[in-house]
Amino acid sequence: MTQLIYLDNNASTALAPAVRAAMTPWLDHTGNAASSHAAGQAADRAISCAREQVADLLTAAPREIVFTSGATEANNLAIRGLTTHSPRRTLVCGATEHPSVLEPMRALERDGYTLRIAPVDEEGLLRLDALAELVDDDTMLVSVMAANNETGVVSPIREAADLAHAAGALLHTDATQLAGWGPLSVDTLGADLLSLSAHKMHGPQGVGALFIRRGLRLTPLLHGGGHERGVRSGTPNTMGIVGLGAAAAAAAACTDADRAQVRRRRDLLAALLDELAGPVRLNGHATQRLPGTLNVTFPGVDADLVMAGAPTVAVATGSACSSGHPGPSHVLGVMGIDPALAAASLRFGLSRYTSDSEVHEAAERIATAVQHARASEGRAS
Numbered sequence: 001m002t003q004l005i006y007l008d009n010n011a012s013t014a015l016a017p018a019v020r021a022a023m024t025p026w027l028d029h030t031g032n033a034a035s036s037h038a039a040g041q042a043a044d045r046a047i048s049c050a051r052e053q054v055a056d057l058l059t060a061a062p063r064e065i066v067f068t069s070g071a072t073e074a075n076n077l078a079i080r081g082l083t084t085h086s087p088r089r090t091l092v093c094g095a096t097e098h099p100s101v102l103e104p105m106r107a108l109e110r111d112g113y114t115l116r117i118a119p120v121d122e123e124g125l126l127r128l129d130a131l132a133e134l135v136d137d138d139t140m141l142v143s144v145m146a147a148n149n150e151t152g153v154v155s156p157i158r159e160a161a162d163l164a165h166a167a168g169a170l171l172h173t174d175a176t177q178l179a180g181w182g183p184l185s186v187d188t189l190g191a192d193l194l195s196l197s198a199h200k201m202h203g204p205q206g207v208g209a210l211f212i213r214r215g216l217r218l219t220p221l222l223h224g225g226g227h228e229r230g231v232r233s234g235t236p237n238t239m240g241i242v243g244l245g246a247a248a249a250a251a252a253a254c255t256d257a258d259r260a261q262v263r264r265r266r267d268l269l270a271a272l273l274d275e276l277a278g279p280v281r282l283n284g285h286a287t288q289r290l291p292g293t294l295n296v297t298f299p300g301v302d303a304d305l306v307m308a309g310a311p312t313v314a315v316a317t318g319s320a321c322s323s324g325h326p327g328p329s330h331v332l333g334v335m336g337i338d339p340a341l342a343a344a345s346l347r348f349g350l351s352r353y354t355s356d357s358e359v360h361e362a363a364e365r366i367a368t369a370v371q372h373a374r375a376s377e378g379r380a381s
């Protein structure tokens with residue numbers, strides 16, 4: 001059988017070997033981290049170690065890290081949790097935010113808050129000039145994603161944070177897509193709140209974290225036994241949290257050379273697709289982009305047909321993270337890309353583990369599928 005080539009790492013990533021090794025013993029461990037017996041305390045120590053690993057990745061303090069079920073929960077907690085602690089009534093976010101930021105903001109808008117959305121330019125970059133116009137002394141929170149899940153475009157977080165802080169507002173960043181690519185500093189970024197998710201950085205699904213700057217108070221989404229210093233009740237997912245910690249440690253060890261290698265393979269893929277199935281058009285900024293993300297349009301070709309024609313290459317049309325809502329990508333839409341071109345676009349997500357040979361083989365399989373799609377569309381018209 002033809003081997004699957006997995007190039008959908010913006011949707012989810014494979015467990016790193018070190019993460020698997022760290023998690024495995026916890027499969028057979030019985031014990032609630034809140035219990036005072038030895039089994040519980042062992043789990044508690046493992047969770048503390050993971051908290052340090054996540055804090056180290058972010059150059060934060062362990063007590064500023066709260067474990068959640070993933071970035072969706074972390075984003076919701078950051079946004080909704082603030083509202084009861086601020087008299088301000090305006091929320092601001094970028095137009096290409098993930099639905100797990102946009103939707104809680106829209107829900108608050110329905111409850112009477114004002115929501116302002118900052119546009120991006122045609123390369124997907126946040127327009128800081130427009131953001132500056134939208135932030136004022138009623139702004140409670142500015143939320144700007146660190147990197148976009150569909151285009152990989154990296155946002156000017158520090159500049160957005162400076163704008164927010166100058167108006168007395170807080171800055172949240174959804175760093176889900178960026179966090180796996182090397183050490184970060186919440187101070188350098190100017191982030192008051194930062195979300196991440198293990199399964200986007202070679203950790204397990206169903207676990208994530210929210211950095212909450214010391215001194216900030218959030219109202220919990222989940223009330224209960226008061227776990228996570230009262231911010232997130234529920235028995236902690238020890239095995240998942242251990243996996244997140246190991247993934248954070250691996251991410252912190254990701255170097256310039258690692259990123260350059262992935263970037264080279266991604267650019268090789270773009271060049272091969274252009275040569276074998278081109279011309280292709282890049283969606284998103286050419287350089288201000290995550291190392292592994294490539295979003296390209298094959299003009300005149302139905303991307304769903306290409307995916308169907310290359311079932312052994314795992315890629316995405318639109319956003320697989322929100323595949324409950326099929327349809328044209330809102331990200332490409334707000335970048336001003338014509339819906340027909342958006343429907344002809346594929347997103348490739350390479351990881352640190354993607355090889356040169358996978359890139360070559362994937363380009364050939366996709367190019368064959370593009371040619372078949374062109375031929376069948378030609379016959380139909």
Ligand SMILES: Cc1ncc(COP(=O)(O)O)c(C=O)c1O
Pocket residue numbers: 010069070071072073098100145147148149174176177196197198206207208321322
């Ligand atoms: C940018 C971004 N934020 C948030 C999420 C949601 O993360 P999770 O799957 O951990 O809920 C995703 C992907 O699903 C994402 O790409």
